[in-house]
Structures are given as structure tokens and as C-alpha cells.
Amino acid sequence: MRQSQLFTKTRKEAPSDETAKSAKLLIRAGFVFKEQAGVYSMLPLGLRVQNKIVSIIRREMNAIDGQEVSMTALQDPELWKTSGRWDDKVVDNWFKTKLKNDTELGLSFSHEEPLTRIMKQFIGSYRDLPKFVYQFQTKFRNELRAKSGLLRGREFLMKDLYSFTKDTADLDIFYERAAEAYKKIYNAVGIGHVTYKTFASGGVFTKYSHEFQTLTDAGEDTIYLAKDKSVAINKEVYNDEALTMYKKTTKDFDEVKAIEVGNIFKLGTQYSEPLGLTFADETGKHHPVVMGCYGIGLGRLLATVVEVLGDEKGLVWPKAIAPFDVHVVELNPKQDSVISSGVRDLIVSLEQEGIEVLHDDRIDATAGQKFADSDLIGIPMRVVVSSKTVAAKAFEIVDRASGKVSAGDATEILRSLK
Amino acid sequence: MRQSQLFTKTRKEAPSDETAKSAKLLIRAGFVFKEQAGVYSMLPLGLRVQNKIVSIIRREMNAIDGQEVSMTALQDPELWKTSGRWDDKVVDNWFKTKLKNDTELGLSFSHEEPLTRIMKQFIGSYRDLPKFVYQFQTKFRNELRAKSGLLRGREFLMKDLYSFTKDTADLDIFYERAAEAYKKIYNAVGIGHVTYKTFASGGVFTKYSHEFQTLTDAGEDTIYLAKDKSVAINKEVYNDEALTMYKKTTKDFDEVKAIEVGNIFKLGTQYSEPLGLTFADETGKHHPVVMGCYGIGLGRLLATVVEVLGDEKGLVWPKAIAPFDVHVVELNPKQDSVISSGVRDLIVSLEQEGIEVLHDDRIDATAGQKFADSDLIGIPMRVVVSSKTVAAKAFEIVDRASGKVSAGDATEILRSLK
Numbered sequence: 010m011r012q013s014q015l016f017t018k019t020r021k022e023a024p025s026d027e028t029a030k031s032a033k034l035l036i037r038a039g040f041v042f043k044e045q046a047g048v049y050s051m052l053p054l055g056l057r058v059q060n061k062i063v064s065i066i067r068r069e070m071n072a073i074d075g076q077e078v079s080m081t082a083l084q085d086p087e088l089w090k091t092s093g094r095w096d097d098k099v100v101d102n103w104f105k106t107k108l109k110n111d112t113e114l115g116l117s118f119s120h121e122e123p124l125t126r127i128m129k130q131f132i133g134s135y136r137d138l139p140k141f142v143y144q145f146q147t148k149f150r151n152e153l154r155a156k157s158g159l160l161r162g163r164e165f166l167m168k169d170l171y172s173f174t175k176d177t178a179d180l181d182i183f184y185e186r187a188a189e190a191y192k193k194i195y196n197a198v199g200i201g202h203v204t205y206k207t208f209a210s211g212g213v214f215t216k217y218s219h220e221f222q223t224l225t226d227a228g229e230d231t232i233y234l235a236k237d238k239s240v241a242i243n244k245e246v247y248n249d250e251a252l253t254m255y256k257k258t259t260k261d262f263d264e265v266k267a268i269e270v271g272n273i274f275k276l277g278t279q280y281s282e283p284l285g286l287t288f289a290d291e292t293g294k295h296h297p298v299v300m301g302c303y304g305i306g307l308g309r310l311l312a313t314v315v316e317v318l319g320d321e322k323g324l325v326w327p328k329a330i331a332p333f334d335v336h337v338v339e340l341n342p343k344q345d346s347v348i349s350s351g352v353r354d355l356i357v358s359l360e361q362e363g364i365e366v367l368h369d370d371r372i373d374a375t376a377g378q379k380f381a382d383s384d385l386i387g388i389p390m391r392v393v394v395s396s397k398t399v400a401a402k403a404f405e406i407v408d409r410a411s412g413k414v415s416a417g418d419a420t421e422i423l424r425s426l427k
Numbered sequence: 428m429r430q431s432q433l434f435t436k437t438r439k440e441a442p443s444d445e446t447a448k449s450a451k452l453l454i455r456a457g458f459v460f461k462e463q464a465g466v467y468s469m470l471p472l473g474l475r476v477q478n479k480i481v482s483i484i485r486r487e488m489n490a491i492d493g494q495e496v497s498m499t500a501l502q503d504p505e506l507w508k509t510s511g512r513w514d515d516k517v518v519d520n521w522f523k524t525k526l527k528n529d530t531e532l533g534l535s536f537s538h539e540e541p542l543t544r545i546m547k548q549f550i551g552s553y554r555d556l557p558k559f560v561y562q563f564q565t566k567f568r569n570e571l572r573a574k575s576g577l578l579r580g581r582e583f584l585m586k587d588l589y590s591f592t593k594d595t596a597d598l599d600i601f602y603e604r605a606a607e608a609y610k611k612i613y614n615a616v617g618i619g620h621v622t623y624k625t626f627a628s629g630g631v632f633t634k635y636s637h638e639f640q641t642l643t644d645a646g647e648d649t650i651y652l653a654k655d656k657s658v659a660i661n662k663e664v665y666n667d668e669a670l671t672m673y674k675k676t677t678k679d680f681d682e683v684k685a686i687e688v689g690n691i692f693k694l695g696t697q698y699s700e701p702l703g704l705t706f707a708d709e710t711g712k713h714h715p716v717v718m719g720c721y722g723i724g725l726g727r728l729l730a731t732v733v734e735v736l737g738d739e740k741g742l743v744w745p746k747a748i749a750p751f752d753v754h755v756v757e758l759n760p761k762q763d764s765v766i767s768s769g770v771r772d773l774i775v776s777l778e779q780e781g782i783e784v785l786h787d788d789r790i791d792a793t794a795g796q797k798f799a800d801s802d803l804i805g806i807p808m809r810v811v812v813s814s815k816t817v818a819a820k821a822f823e824i825v826d827r828a829s830g831k832v833s834a835g836d837a838t839e840i841l842r843s844l845k
Contacts, residue, residue, distance in 0.1 A: 014492075015494070016494055016546070016549050016550075016555075016558040016560060017549055018548075018549055020548070039549075042545050042548070044498075044499050044501065044502075044503060044541060045501070045503050045532075048499050048501045049499070050496060050497065050498040050499050050541070050545065051496060051497040051498075052496050052545070053494045053495060053496060056495055056496055056497050059497075074432075076433070076434055076471045077471060077474055078468060078469060078470050078471060078474055079468065079469040079474050079477075080462075080468040080469075081462050081466050081467070081468050081582050082500070082565065082567075082582060083462065083463070083466045083567070083581060083582050084462075085462060085463050104524045104525075104532075105524060105525075106522045106523060106524045106534065107522075107523075108569060108581075109569055109571050114522075116524065116534075123462060123468070127460050127468065127470070128434070130436075130438070130460070131434050131435055131436055131457075132434075136791075137434075140434045142434060147500065147565060149500075149501070151526065151527055153527050163501060163526075164499050164500060164501050373554075
């Protein structure tokens with residue numbers, strides 16, 4: 010894509026009320042637009058990153074037999090009254106609205122209830138189990154404070170998967186498969202090295218659960234990470250019981266700040282019982298279905314990658330989720346047609362191999378502005394094209410993460426991208 | 428995909444309050460789930476169809492230089508007060524909600540205002556124009572009545588594109604490009620032959636606009652279609668002025684029912700003026716940006732395809748948007764391992780060529796049930812595999828739309844799919 014055609018531009022300053030490093034950089038680089046506190050629109054570059062994260066998660070959810078659906082935001086109060094979660098005293102972050110006839114509706118913060126109702130139509134027998142259902146869907150959460158940019162959104166895309174099994178043994182098996190899938194996801198998006206499966210409270214769901222916590226000073230959570238990295242425990246449940254379970258003492262742990270980038274819960278029959286989701290076993294006897302839920306907030310995950318990998322110059326994207334693979338920065342375009350044809354040949358040869366190229370062809374930006382913008386946007390590889398590098402048939406190649414500079418022609422660039 | 432693993436099942440009856448043929452068939456075939464009036468969740472088969480429609484529309488929007496974004500549902504009242512559209516007396520289908528501090532928020536029914544605000548950050552000069560921005564995003568519309576299934580949703584995915592040009596001449600050029608793109612979309616999804624660009628009222632936007640109207644008795648709109656099909660006029664603007672413009676008389680027209688599957692509007696400076704979206708021309712003089720908007724409701728489009736192509740047996744999908752390409756219906760699976768290996772070979776040879784196969788491997792369904800379900804689900808090609816067809820090395824091939832039966836091996840099936 011030609012950068013002169015891209016409708017977004019970088020900016021020097023983020024809004025003054027924005028304090029999170031991730032939100033500041035994403036706004037300055039033109040990836041997102043702040044509509045209001047906790048509410049961000051995705052602009053073309055941000056949407057490209059989000060779509061790549063979606064593809065990675067979808068691949069891993071399909072690999073553990075997930076079937077994709079798309080449920081609605083608007084929620085029927087009667088359904089949530091059955092489970093006891095309609096009351097604002099029970100769930101304190103509902104957004105609620107009304108039909109013309111004054112019927113109250115909710116905006117979904119999660120989907121246990123509606124999916125359980127859907128599954129009642131399809132699950133009758135043990136032969137219908139297990140089933141695993143997921144979606145990428147917009148959640149609404151009426152957070153009292155939303156000062157952390159995309160790290161705590163009032164509206165955000167979420168991947169939520171729900172498991173339906175005949176007993177806790179099958180739930181346990183899937184729970185471990187889900188945990189493994191989550192690890193693959195964090196590895197793929199570039200934060201696996203600082204993300205730990207963490208023993209945590211079950212919140213409204215169950216006594217215990219697990220969170221995936223990414224170490225960063227920007228984190229709102231406090232966790233205790235074993236010095237040998239073998240165990241992580243959320244502060245909420247960092248007590249004698251947990252220490253005994255893991256056969257550790259307080260001396261074995263460091264206190265660190267972290268961001269929760271995913272969570273997995275064993276729900277048991279908490280929703281299937283009140284909502285009447287049962288199955289008949291081989292003898293015809295009915296049992297409530299055993300459930301689990303598994304969530305990843307996409308906006309928070311994207312922002313966490315920025316918190317962990319971004320530097321003082323701007324965003325630093327891992328290859329797998331970068332908005333483009335290569336940033337071709339053309340110096341002094343138009344003035345020198347020799348350079349332009351050299352650039353054209355380079356871009357064609359990259360795009361023919363499926364490489365996604367952002368081409369900075371702007372004629373109204375200086376070399377310095379182009380390099381600064383390129384650092385801010387954070388595409389993994391920058392290829393600088395000037396009359397000098399065209400003449401030498403060796404483009405300057407800059408690795409965004411390390412800053413390492415090398416030289417090479419199109420063939421060498423392609424080789425290093427493989 | 429193995430049908431025995433798919434979590435949805437067909438059902439004999441649709442909910443009694445459902446009257447639209449499209450909603451009845453989509454529910455019975457397990458493509459959608461009715462959450463409440465006008466609010467439908469997409470189940471795996473329905474989501475596959477919707478995703479294919481999204482891909483077709485995305486391709487055509489990119490082809491006319493659209494840049495994709497994803498804006499938010501939650502809306503800031505101040506922004507909409509500036510344009511005069513916050514008041515429920517002006518826009519009668521707002522859903523509104525509140526933050527914890529009692530600040531009112533809206534749920535977007537459209538995105539002229541927020542995108543205009545975004546573009547103020549990026550458009551300053553004539554050199555920044557034209558720009559075309561689109562999204563696939565969930566719209567909320569508080570419809571008084573929602574009795575037509577997916578044809579009139581209270582929550583639905585919409586493609587909305589907005590054009591930003593320096594003058595009406597550039598708007599007119601893009602308006603025609605958008606109209607041509609829309610025709611390609613309706614052709615691709617299988618309703619091009621009964622869809623007409625229709626002269627229509629501009630609603631709240633402008634004096635006139637164009638709708639794309641698909642002929643079907645299920646339509647809520649009345650249009651006048653010229654007997655030679657050269658002109659279509661919505662009843663709202665079927666008057667002497669329109670007839671004079673098209674040099675026709677009432678004798679030239681038939682009155683027909685139709686569904687509006689898209690609309691295109693010339694907005695002019697209606698939003699750019701109050702919101703202050705201007706650009707500097709070559710002389711430095713500022714002008715308001717000239718805008719247009721271009722919408723397609725995905726749920727309605729999907730349901731319209733069903734209204735037009737569905738028959739008494741069920742859904743009938745065109746190839747381009749079918750949930751799968753081929754429905755392999757295996758008779759008496761498990762009892763006969765010879766058939767099973769024959770099925771396996773067939774499916775492998777199809778999937779290796781990128782063909783998407785739904786394999787009815789259910790052991791608890793009769794041949795009659797399988798054929799009825801296959802007709803209901805509506806995959807374009809059914810391949811029946813039995814001990815007889817395996818022995819003869821000629822599978823029975825049934826074309827869903829025509830009912831035409833033929834016989835062939837995997838190679839012949841592949842050839843007919845190309």
C-alpha cells in the first residue's frame with residue numbers, strides 16, 4: 010500500500026488525558042482513535058494488527074475443536090434473571106438500554122447465559138458431548154474508571170470460548186488443552202516469554218481459576234512469580250493454602266506487576282443447572298452439563314504487546330501481527346525517476362511472494378520525518394531506497410527491534426523474511 | 428467437517444412467532460438462533476455464509492479504494508448534538524444507555540458523525556482528498572416493530588462506506604463507482620438478476636438517493652419497475668417530477684414488492700459543515716468536504732438471498748456464499764467399512780483441491796432424514812455415497828437448485844466444481 014494514500018497520519022502528541030504508553034503510541038502512530046474514555050475505534054493499521062491476532066486465535070481455537078459462532082450484544086433480562094446475574098448489585102458493569110415499549114435490555118459483558126440457552130436446543134444426549142463453541146464478539150463493560158487506554162475498555166472485541174462436557178474429568182482434559190492453546194497464542198503474538206499461567210481467584214464463577222499474566226510495569230495486577238518461574242500466583246489468592254499446594258514458601262517468590270491477557274474458568278454446573286441444560290446418559294438418566302469458559306480481550310492483548318515491546322521511538326511489532334511485513338521508505342521520490350523504477354521493481358518482487366509492503370512514497374516528508382514515522386509505526390523491517398542504494402543495487406535494511414542495519418537486494422530481503 | 432461433530436441440528440418447526448420465510452428456514456436449518464424479536468445470533472453455518480458475504484463485499488470495497496476501519500457502537504452525545512441528530516424526535520430509533528456517572532451514551536445506528544470527527548484529524552488539504560473509508564460493524568436500531576426476522580433487525584452487521592471528496596464532481600464519480608461495485612456484489616451473492624438500482628427519497632440526508640431493491644413478495648417496499656427494466660422508482664418518489672425526469676408515463680411501469688438491500692446517498696456538506704471538516708484548496712481557501720454514504724445490511728442481504736432462492740424444501744445457496752461447497756451424504760455409515768474408505772478417499776481428494784466439504788456421517792439418521800436435512804441446509808452440490816455407488820465407482824450427484832441428478836467419480840465432481 011502507498012503511504013500517501015493511507016488516510017491516517019502520525020502525530021506528535023497523544024491526547025493529554027491519555028496516560029498509558031500503549032494508548033499514546035497507538036494514537037500517535039494512527040492505529041486507533043479515542044472516541045471517549047475506554048472506547049477506541051480501530052483505524053486501518055490497528056485493524057490490520059487486530060485481524061492478524063484474530064487469525065492466530067481462530068487457528069488455535071479450531072485446533073482444539075472450537076466451532077465459531079457470533080452472538081448478539083442485546084440481552085434478554087429474563088434469561089439473566091434465571092441465573093441471578095441481571096441485578097446491578099450482582100454484576101456491577103452492565104450497560105442497560107430499553108426498547109420503545111420500555112422493556113429493559115442488557116448489553117452483553119459475557120455470554121454464558123445466552124450460549125447455554127442456545128445449547129439447550131442442540132444438546133440432549135451424552136452423544137452430543139463434548140462441544141466447544143467460541144466467538145469474536147464485542148463486549149460492553151460499564152467500568153467506573155477507564156483510564157488505562159485499551160488495557161481496560163468499555164467496549165472491546167473479545168474471544169470467548171465455552172466448553173460443554175459430560176463430567177469434570179472431560180472438563181479437566183479440555184481445560185488443559187485450552188491452556189496449551191493459550192500459550193501458543195501468546196508465543197505467536199510475541200509476549201510468550203513474559204506471560205505466565207497464574208493461579209487466581211474464580212471471581213463470580215468458581216473458587217479458583219487461572220489467568221495468563223504478562224509481566225510489565227504497566228500492569229494493574231500484582232502477582233507473585235516464583236524465582237525459578239515455575240509458579241505464578243495472583244495476589245488475591247497468595248495465601249498459605251496456595252503456598253502449601255505448590256510446596257513453596259514466600260521466600261521463593263518475587264512480587265511483580267502484570268496485565269491479565271486471558272483467563273480460563275471451570276464453571277461446573279453453575280449455569281447449566283439454573284438454565285436447565287442437561288443431557289441423558291447411557292441409561293437415560295439426566296445430568297446437568299459441565300461447563301468452562303475461556304476468554305481473551307483483543308484490545309487488551311494488542312495493547313499489552315505494545316507495552317512489552319514498544320520502545321522510546323514507537324511501536325515494535327512482531328512479524329506475525331505487524332500491519333505490514335516491510336516498510337519501504339523511499340527518499341526523495343518523484344524528483345528522481347531512476348529511484349522510482351528501482352522501488353517499483355523491489356515492491357513487485359516482494360508482493361509477488363505474498364509479502365505485505367507499506368511504501369512511503371510521500372513527497373512532502375523529509376528523510377528525517379520518514380525515519381521517525383517508520384520507527385513510530387513499527388513495521389519489523391525497513392528497507393531504505395535512495396539513489397545511492399539503487400545505484401549500488403544494495404538497499405539499506407533496518408531491523409526495527411534491534412536497530413541493526415544491513416544491506417541487500419530483493420532476493421536477500423526475501424530470504425531473510427522466510 | 429463431519430456433520431456428527433457440528434453442534435447444530437435441523438429442526439422440524441420454527442418458533443411460532445416467526446413469520447418470514449427466510450427466518451423460518453434459517454432457524455430450522457440451524458443457521459441462526461432467535462435471541463428475541465429482531466435479534467439473531469449466527470450459528471456456525473450461518474456465520475460461514477455471512478463471512479463469505481463479508482469477503483465479497485470487502486473485495487469490492489477495496490477495489491474502489493476503500494480503506495477498512497472498525498468504529499465503536501458507544502457514541503458521545505455531544506458529537507451528535509452538533510449535527511442535530513441526538514434528539515429522539517429527529518432520529519427515532521436510538522438505543523441509549525448510561526455510564527455509571529449518569530452520562531448518557533448512544534448505540535450507533537450509523538457513523539457519519541464519528542467518522543467525520545476522525546477525518547478532521549487527517550484531512551487538512553486538497554492533497555488529502557479523495558478518501559474512502561468503510562467498515563463491517565454492528566448497528567443498533569430500536570425498531571418499533573421487528574416482525575420480519577433478519578429482514579429488519581434491531582442489531583445487525585452492516586457494511587457502511589463513507590466518501591470524502593473535494594467537490595460534487597468527485598462525489599458524482601465515486602457515487603457511480605460505488606453503484607457499479609454494488610451491482611457486482613448482488614451478482615456475486617446470487618440476486619443480481621432481480622435487483623434494481625432504484626430512484627428513492629433521500630430520507631433525512633438529501634432530496635434523492637438510490638436504493639438497490641430486490642424483487643420478492645416478502646418485500647416491505649413498493650417500487651415501480653419499468654416494463655423494459657430500464658428504470659425503477661420507489662413509491663415514495665413515484666410522482667410527475669420523477670416520471671418527467673425519466674421520460675416515462677405511469678403506463679410504462681409495474682408495481683412490485685421489493686426488499687431494499689443497499690442504499691447510496693449523496694450527503695454533500697450536511698455533516699462536514701456543522702462538524703467543521705474542511706480542507707484548504709490550492710490557494711489556501713477553506714471549504715467543507717463533500718461526503719457520501721453507502722450501506723449494505725448483511726443480515727438483510729443474507730435473508731433476501733433466502734427469500735429469493737429458497738424453495739419448499741429449504742435453503743438454496745449460490746456457490747459463492749454456500750456454507751460448504753459439497754454435501755457428502757453417506758448412507759449407512761459404520762455398518763459398511765468399504766463405504767467408509769470410499770468416502771474418505773472422495774473427501775480427501777476434494778479437500779486437497781480446496782473444496783469445502785460437509786460430511787453427513789451420522790449413524791443415527793435414516794437416508795430419508797439425511798436427504799431432507801441436506802435439502803434444508805441447501806449446499807449447492809450433494810454427493811450421495813452408498814455401497815452401490817462405491818462399487819460402481821460413480822457417486823450420485825444432485826444439484827440442489829435444479830434437483831438434476833447425475834453420476835460421476837471424484838475427478839468429474841472436481842471438474843464440475845471449477
